[in-house]
Amino acid sequence: xxxxxxxxxxxxxxxxxxxxxxxxxxxxxxxxxxxxxxxxxxxxxxxxxxxxxxxxxxxxxxxxxxxxxxxxxxxxxxxxxxxxxxxxxxxxxxxxxxxxxxxxxxxxxxx
Amino acid sequence: xxxxxxxxxxxxxxxxxxxxxxxxxxxxxxxxxxxxxxxxxxxxxxxxxxxxxxxxxxxxxxxxxxxxxxxxxxxxxxxxxxxxxxxxxxxxxxxxxxxxxxxxxxxxxxxxxxxxxxxxxx
Numbered sequence: 001x002x003x004x005x006x007x008x009x010x011x012x013x014x015x016x017x018x019x020x021x022x023x024x025x026x027x028x029x030x031x032x033x034x035x036x037x038x039x040x041x042x043x044x045x046x047x048x049x050x051x052x053x054x055x056x057x058x059x060x061x062x063x064x065x066x067x068x069x070x071x072x073x074x075x076x077x078x079x080x081x082x083x084x085x086x087x088x089x090x091x092x093x094x095x096x097x098x099x100x101x102x103x104x105x106x107x108x109x110x111x
Numbered sequence: 112x113x114x115x116x117x118x119x120x121x122x123x124x125x126x127x128x129x130x131x132x133x134x135x136x137x138x139x140x141x142x143x144x145x146x147x148x149x150x151x152x153x154x155x156x157x158x159x160x161x162x163x164x165x166x167x168x169x170x171x172x173x174x175x176x177x178x179x180x181x182x183x184x185x186x187x188x189x190x191x192x193x194x195x196x197x198x199x200x201x202x203x204x205x206x207x208x209x210x211x212x213x214x215x216x217x218x219x220x221x222x223x224x225x226x227x228x229x230x231x232x233x
Contacts, residue, residue, distance in 0.1 A: 002155065035219040037156070044206055044223040045148075045156065051219070088156055092216040098170040099146050099158035099215070 003028060004089050004103035011109040017077040020106045022089030024070050028101055032092040034072040036065055039086040039105075048087070049074060076108075084110045113137040115145075115207050115224035122230045123197050130193040131227045133207030140188035141165040144210035144218065147181060147192045150226075151203045161210065162190060170215070197231045204228050 005023040012018040022034065036049040047056050049065035052072065064075045072091075076083055089103040118132045135145065146161035160171040164183040171181070180193040190207055207224040 033217055033219075037220070039156075044226055045220070046223070047219060047221055050211070051217070056221075086155075090156075090219070092218070094216070096173065098172045099161045102156045102158065105155040 002104040003093060003101040004091065006087075006089060006103035006106045008104065009107050009109065011111055012076075012079045013111045014079055014081060016079045017075060018079060018108065019076075020074045020087050020089075020108070022072045022074070022103050024072075024091060024101075026070060027095040028070075028091045028093040029067065029072055030070040031094055032100075034065065034067050035090045036063075036074045037088045037090065039088065041085070045088065079110055081110050084108055113209070113222050115209060115222055117205075117207055117224040117227045120228040120230070122232070124233055125197055125199055125231055127197050127231075128193070128195050129197055129229065130191050131205060131229065133190045133192075133224050135188045135190070135209065138209075140183075141185050142213070144213075144215060145183065145190045146208050146210065146220075147179075147190075148206045148208055148220075149175075149203050150206065156206075159192070159205075161215065164188075164190065197229075199231050199233075201229060202231045 033051045037045040038048045039045040052067040053065045092100040141164045147159040149157045159175040160181045162169045164185045183190045204226045208220040209222040210218040211221040212218040
């Protein structure tokens with residue numbers, strides 16, 4: 001069971017807006033920034049959003065992130081077929097003297 | 112251009128030892144944390160541990176403490192993940208990953224290796 005909780009699946013039709021939630025606690029999301037990664041089938045993960053709401057160069061502005069308290073969300077607007085992938089939230093956890101923690105991942109299906 | 116190039120796929124038997132590698136290039140290897148992430152078949156991502164090659168400071172996730180060893184050879188800009196006795200449950204894809212900043216908290220993975228598939232089967 002992951003420290004960060006995500007819904008296992010989400011879906012939408014092309015052009016639609018979908019959101020993926022990520023719930024944590026005061027020791028992780030509540031006191032650290034949240035990052036999001038996209039993993040297309042058969043490939044390594046890729047950074048999608050960092051520091052809660054920042055997009056790396058090359059990531060379309062259809063992707064946006066937000067954080068409030070101990071929860072975070074990833075929103076994808078204008079859904080496209082190529083957005084079908086697994087999405088993971090991640091954060092550092094102050095209670096662990098180690099690397100961070102990932103959410104369990106959400107499989108996004110474009111119908 | 113920053114690159115992390117991992118060693119090739121491995122097929123091992125239970126009880127055997129294994130060391131896989133991740134060679135960094137295009138940046139100062141000693142100035143960034145580098146870590147390992149496990150992905151079991153059909154499952155999500157799990158942090159195993161991280162190392163700072165500059166001073167070999169190493170931190171493990173609780174689930175992996177004592178199960179694996181992470182090391183780095185800064186003379187050849189290479190990080191390693193090692194098992195002394197593999198189990199079938201170690202079958203997974205393993206990714207190396209570079210953290211963006213010198214401080215662990217607040218960092219994110221800005222570069223990923225291509226992955227090394229480890230299969231453990233009798």
